[in-house]
Amino acid sequence: MDEAAATVRDCIAVLESVYPSSWAEGWDAVGLVVGNLDAQVGSVLFAVDPTPEVAAEAARGAGLLVTHHPLFLRGVHGVAETSPGGRVVATLVRAGAALFTAHTNADVAAPGVSDALATALGLRDVLPLEVEHAAEPIPTADAPTMCRGLGRIGQLPAPEPLGEFCARVARALPATAGGVRATGPADAPVHRVAVCGGAGGELAGAARAAGADVLVTADGRHHHVLDAVSAHPIAVVDVAHWASEWPWLEQAAARLTAGLAARGRTVSTAVSTLVTDPWRLHVPSH
Numbered sequence: 001m002d003e004a005a006a007t008v009r010d011c012i013a014v015l016e017s018v019y020p021s022s023w024a025e026g027w028d029a030v031g032l033v034v035g036n037l038d039a040q041v042g043s044v045l046f047a048v049d050p051t052p053e054v055a056a057e058a059a060r061g062a063g064l065l066v067t068h069h070p071l072f073l074r075g076v077h078g079v080a081e082t083s084p085g086g087r088v089v090a091t092l093v094r095a096g097a098a099l100f101t102a103h104t105n106a107d108v109a110a111p112g113v114s115d116a117l118a119t120a121l122g123l124r125d126v127l128p129l130e131v132e133h134a135a136e137p138i139p140t141a142d143a144p145t146m147c148r149g150l151g152r153i154g155q156l157p158a159p160e161p162l163g164e165f166c167a168r169v170a171r172a173l174p175a176t177a178g179g180v181r182a183t184g185p186a187d188a189p190v191h192r193v194a195v196c197g198g199a200g201g202e203l204a205g206a207a208r209a210a211g212a213d214v215l216v217t218a219d220g221r222h223h224h225v226l227d228a229v230s231a232h233p234i235a236v237v238d239v240a241h242w243a244s245e246w247p248w249l250e251q252a253a254a255r256l257t258a259g260l261a262a263r264g265r266t267v268s269t270a271v272s273t274l275v276t277d278p279w280r281l282h283v284p285s286h
């Protein structure tokens with residue numbers, strides 16, 4: 001065996017150090033889903049969703065697939081290839097590839113999912129929106145991760161109108177059929193920006209309390225957003241859930257590479273560009 005070759009166990013040790021499973025919500029299902037800890041890993045594929053298409057991509061040479069969303073959240077009685085989840089398991093097992101997921105534990109980590117979104121949008125002086133674990137120890141060089149809660153707030157280099165800001169968001173994130181929607185108006189000035197990767201519409205109040213002009217998040221619900229913008233002078237910018245979390249993949253890949261290097265191990269990494277946003281067609285109504 002190659003001295004520098006990494007195993008699934010090595011990769012998980014690094015991923016657990018930066019996204020500890022203990023930080024995941026009680027209802028979540030994170031960690032190793034498929035795979036052998038002693039299997040050698042030459043390359044690792046990162047993706048938001050463990051869909052059959054993503055599993056097929058991983059099966060073309062990756063020893064480990066790391067996804068943000070869990071494969072199974074509820075009890076499973078079988079993994080027959082009659083279900084999408086069963087097909088994912090079978091595809092990965094046949095290819096000798098492992099699957100590891102880091103979900104709400106990667107949301108609250110710092111840096112985590114919302115830090116990656118903030119960086120993609122060019123925000124400066126980024127701080128946590130809601131500190132859930134204030135007693136966390138100061139990060140060290142070996143484990144430079146903290147648990148900082150959901151959402152981040154930061155500043156644009158200079159104020160810009162909401163319409164222009166939405167164009168910035170559209171440029172920063174991968175293309176999706178739905179694009180970028182906002183509550184408007186287009187000329188509202190935007191300087192302080194709150195972000196929450198994934199469904200973070202409930203953070204509008206906290207975002208406004210922290211001084212945000214706008215909250216960028218996904219899956220905004222009708223009543224939630226309507227109430228939020230009536231109650232608070234804040235705009236909500238809604239993007240595809242997949243797109244809001246996609247910037248995290250590159251960050252996670254870099255952290256795995258760095259953590260393995262510190263242990264004298266090497267892998268190659270790749271970020272999947274398969275669009276797993278389920279919305280594929282958008283026709284503006286008139």
Ligand SMILES: [Zn+2]
Pocket residue numbers: 069197198199241245
């Ligand atoms: Zn998500």
